[in-house]
Amino acid sequence: MSGFYDTKDYSSLSEKVYRILREGIAEGRYQTGECLVEMKIAEELGVSRTPVREALKQLELEDLVASHPNRGVVVKAFSSEDLQDVSTIRHLLEGQAAYWAAERVTELQLQELKEVVELMEFYTGKNDASHLVQLDTRFHELIYEASGSRTIRHILASLHHNIRKARQSSLTMPDRAACSLHEHIQIYQAIERHDAPAAKLQMESHVAIAAGGRPVE
Amino acid sequence: MSGFYDTKDYSSLSEKVYRILREGIAEGRYQTGECLVEMKIAEELGVSRTPVREALKQLELEDLVASHPNRGVVVKAFSSEDLQDVSTIRHLLEGQAAYWAAERVTELQLQELKEVVELMEFYTGKNDASHLVQLDTRFHELIYEASGSRTIRHILASLHHNIRKARQSSLTMPDRAACSLHEHIQIYQAIERHDAPAAKLQMESHVAIAAGGRPVE
């Protein structure tokens, strides 16, 4: 029951379309305010409207696009206030997730976390930002999973996508990557010794720094 | 731009199907573990499979049902741990929402809140539980709106549905209703005088009492 966020591709067409659109929005290929016309996207991707509709529905529920009845969907704007709010919410929830993770983590999950941190160490030395972004995501997802709360995992996973649209990979700046590594290690160690309050504090400061603290923006 | 959660029925078929299914799950008419077959539901409601599929997709994204590829969706179980976790998360987020609401509320929103509280007073006197449940929902939604954070509104609105499945209307017990009224007044007053920390504290204790404190469970 571990491989929940597997990268295996058992995915349906709608799933693929969803990922492509989400990626497109995150990368700015679909601009804010742009109108997403079902037929157009369907033709671009060589599928019918049905999977496109399902993908759009999913994006709507994740608040990445807004749907106006009978008038189509547009890519939503993310104001800086929105981003500030998301940071605060993440601050609250990631802290709680780390707290629970410290209480409930299994040996296997600890092992996985350790591996991720070690890989982070490796790629930080190599200045490999793209791998670091992936590992960062994986690290946080592991903690959501270890928290044992499917609700918090659900919420944070969906917030994660929203955030990606904004942060132009804060990990690309070298010194930030080093700091980030250190923070991840601290979080890992707190969870390893099942120190819930410490895990929470470390995570909160990590999120605060990565989001609005100083380096980004 | 105020009427966001209007009760007006501009809704599409999929929207209606979604509400019916959500209600059915909350009321236990669709049992946990039950398999929701598209065709069956479509026939029951006299619509085609398309709107049913969209409704199921939405329920899936709200974590009320689980979808197994090519094998249909089943109603998810909500363990008591899940509910405990949801309470904690609500505690965190509702508190933050109240905090922001106290900072950002507009005169119009204050007016609406006041009206809701007055109606609550009225129906508490009449012991009218069903109206009170509606007003409770409205009260909280107004605060989400006043918080100005569409993310928090989004998350809490979706959590609200999850919660309904569990709490067999805690407002049906008369003494609880009276307490609840008092708490709502306290929250309103804190927001009215723009006292963000107080609003947060009041809301947190309100949520704690309503969810896991004593009366329910």
Next chain:
DNA sequence: AATTGTATATTTGTATACAAACTATTGAAT
């Protein structure tokens, strides 16, 4: 009796067809 293989029936996933709603444009009347 248990197991495997095959045929059949459900059920989902996707494509297409059609109707309703909305947008834009044209043209006439003022």
Next chain:
DNA sequence: ATTCAATAGTTTGTATACAAATATACAATT
């Protein structure tokens, strides 16, 4: 020139049709 209405053209919302995947039943084999 401006305004309004009628109309044509998009685009969404829903229904239906078909294909792919899965489940079920049953016979054949060991």
